[in-house]
Amino acid sequence: MRLRSRRPWSLRTRLVVSAVALIAVVATVIGTVTTIAYRSYLYDRADEQLTALGQRAAGPPVPPPGGPLRERSPLSVLGDPGSPIGALVAVVEGGEGGEVTEAGYSTETETAGGATGERPLFPVEKLDAAQTNALAAVPRDGRAHTVELPGGLGAYRVVYAEGYRDAVLTGIPLAEVENALSTLVLVELSLTAASLAAASLAGTVLVRIALRPLRRVAATAAQVARLPLHSGEVALHQRVPEAEADPRTEVGQVGAALNRMLDHVHAALDARQQSETRVRRFVADASHELRTPLASIRGYAELTRRGREECGPDTRHALGRIESEATRMTGLVEDLLLLARLDAGRPLADETTDLVPLVVDALGDARAAGPDHHWRLELPGDGGPAAVRGDPARLQQVLLNLLANARTHTPPGTTVTARVRGEGTTVVVEIQDDGPGIPPELLPAVFERFARGDASRSRHAGSTGLGLAIVRAVVTAHGGGVTVASVPGRTVFSVTLPAERNPTDADSQADHRLITPA
Missing domain, CATH: 3.30.565.10 (Histidine kinase-like ATPase, C-terminal domain)
Structure with a gap:
């Protein structure tokens, strides 16, 4: 089956689509770079916060001067000021290759006993077995890793840290980071869509205005194309306006070239018309002048052939041929004269x-x-x-x-x-x-x-x-x-x-039947 060819795009459509596509590419590049940079910034902040939390939970590498501080559970740092809601701490028994013995995460901030000077209390939720196993699988190389915890906790940024007291795995949730990135991407997409829509409308208007001179050039060419240039006298006066024929612009170069071409065509058509007029006048004059000598030749030939003088058979044959050819030449001259008169527009009976x-x-x-x-x-x-x-x-x-x-x-x-x-x-x-x-x-x-x-x-x-x-x-x-x-x-x-609009009855009526000669 023959596939239907696609309708070609107009120049205006191609320009607008090209401009919008270029803006879309630029917006995509800018949005991608911005998102990557912002993500790197958010993750760096989260890693800094995570490292500080791990150091507080595991303690410093060596005991402080004056002896170790009062021992407390690593999970207690979840209630320290500055610890994010949802942060988790897991105690690793036995160092780097040990097992997780205790793990939990903070849920919300509450204070109790503030008047007596006691430490604030923060509720801590214990991790279940599946969450503990996922947390225990995090590489213990001292670098931050992203892990997905089951049970609805989502993505966490987790790091392994060792201190003089304990070895711990600490983590902070990435929900806020992901929400911030999602918001940024949504804003970028909305702004890009709005920008492309505005660029399409503005580009359509601007391109329409910019192509207005080209449409005038095309209109002039269309007017010339509708003229009957194949015959007769042609009045080729259509030209591109001077405002659209400025050679300093691209459209002006096209208009100036079209005007020069129309000048050459007009000169050629005028020369053709003058040549045809001279030929027609010559044919008409020659045909008119030949009618009399041809009539004389026919008359003398017929007079000689019918004369009383006896002529030989060869002579009679020659006179017959002269009369026949003169008759044929007369018909040719009459036809040429008729065509010359019709070409000259001589009026016919009406x-x-x-x-x-x-x-x-x-x-x-x-x-x-x-x-x-x-x-x-x-x-x-x-x-x-x-x-x-x-x-x-x-x-x-x-x-x-x-x-x-x-x-x-x-x-x-x-x-x-x-x-x-x-x-x-x-x-x-x-x-x-x-x-x-x-x-x-x-x-x-x-x-x-x-x-x-x-x-x-x-x-x-x-x-x-x-x-x-x-x-x-x-x-x-x-x-x-x-x-x-x-x-x-x-x-x-x-x-x-x-057909005649109001025909009159003809003087004679023919037999309106199918006539077949016998």
């Missing part, structure tokens, strides 16, 4: 014209000229006229050229069908044949002037190669269009013309 009698008459002429073909006529089934606004003589010429093209370029026995039908606001005339078809390589240029086909549709009866060019020029002058579709066994030329 009157209501019913295409039905025109098609009937044209098909009758084609039947007389090509009796070896089969001719068919299909008219609208409602029996009404197919009225358009146009020049009847020129529309008749269109039909004659299409039928002559079908007769000339198809072999004897081919069936040619002329069809007229209405399609809403248009009238369509189709000329269809079941001949060998038009070669695919010729189809794109079939309406060009002096177009020639291969042997399957070659010129037989003196075709000038201008018939279909005249068809397109006349139909275009009437505001319509002509197309061709061809495969072996079916070639259809379709002429579409705007």
Whole structure:
């Protein structure tokens, strides 16, 4: 299965996404470094507090001067001022490799006997077997380690310490450290999300403003792209405004380059138009001037051939050929003159014209000229006229050229069908044949002037190669269009013309039936 291609991102989207992604990366790096530094700071403070607690619980390495102090339990330090709630002390019997014999942790601070000067009392909870075993597994290397105690106590920072009195394991809870780190991460995530949202909105606005000159350049290019530059006189006056054509900026360089390109294109189109105008004027003048000498040649040839003087067979044949070629050249000159007039925009007659009698008459002429073909006529089934606004003589010429093209370029026995039908606001005339078809390589240029086909549709009866060019020029002058579709066994030329909005009854009505010559 073919995967649907992803829709490409616009330049504005890419710029905003790139900026937001860069901010996200920077915020992530800053947040990560801050969290690591803050964690290291909190753990260092916890380790300092833990070391002090261990020294108080185990006692100094040697007895103080004057003899040892009054002996007391290592767990009693849990009630000393400055000991954190939740701190634990475990007595290790036998030194570094000994077993934990007594362990407990403080729960809350309470005072009793303050008036008599007695030491404050602090409740101590004993550790259960599982908690004691987890605590006993801590390495006894004098360095702080993190251990997870079961029973809901959570993570503790634990260190092993030895004094002149006892060897102990002391620990302080890491709940406050973890809460502080969680709060910091949450604040960083919230600030990062808010910053990215604000950067997206602000970036969208700023990029939209920054790309406004580029949109004006694109709008100018789009206006030029909509102009019909392929033919005719082109007024190419669209230019990028000077404010967006400053070569000191990137967008200005694009606008200035587009303006220079449009200047060159305008100059080229103007030169092309002037050249076409000169060629058309030359063709029109030459065609007009050739009509008289050609008529004289035909007249003298016919006069000589019909004269009383006896001529030899060779002379009569030569005069016949002169008259025939003069007739063909006259037709060519008339076609060139018509095309030149249409190119120059000469106005055509504008009157209501019913295409039905025109098609009937044209098909009758084609039947007389090509009796070896089969001719068919299909008219609208409602029996009404197919009225358009146009020049009847020129529309008749269109039909004659299409039928002559079908007769000339198809072999004897081919069936040619002329069809007229209405399609809403248009009238369509189709000329269809079941001949060998038009070669695919010729189809794109079939309406060009002096177009020639291969042997399957070659010129037989003196075709000038201008018939279909005249068809397109006349139909275009009437505001319509002509197309061709061809495969072996079916070639259809379709002429579409705007229908008359308020048609009048034609002077003559044709027989609106399917007509098939016997």
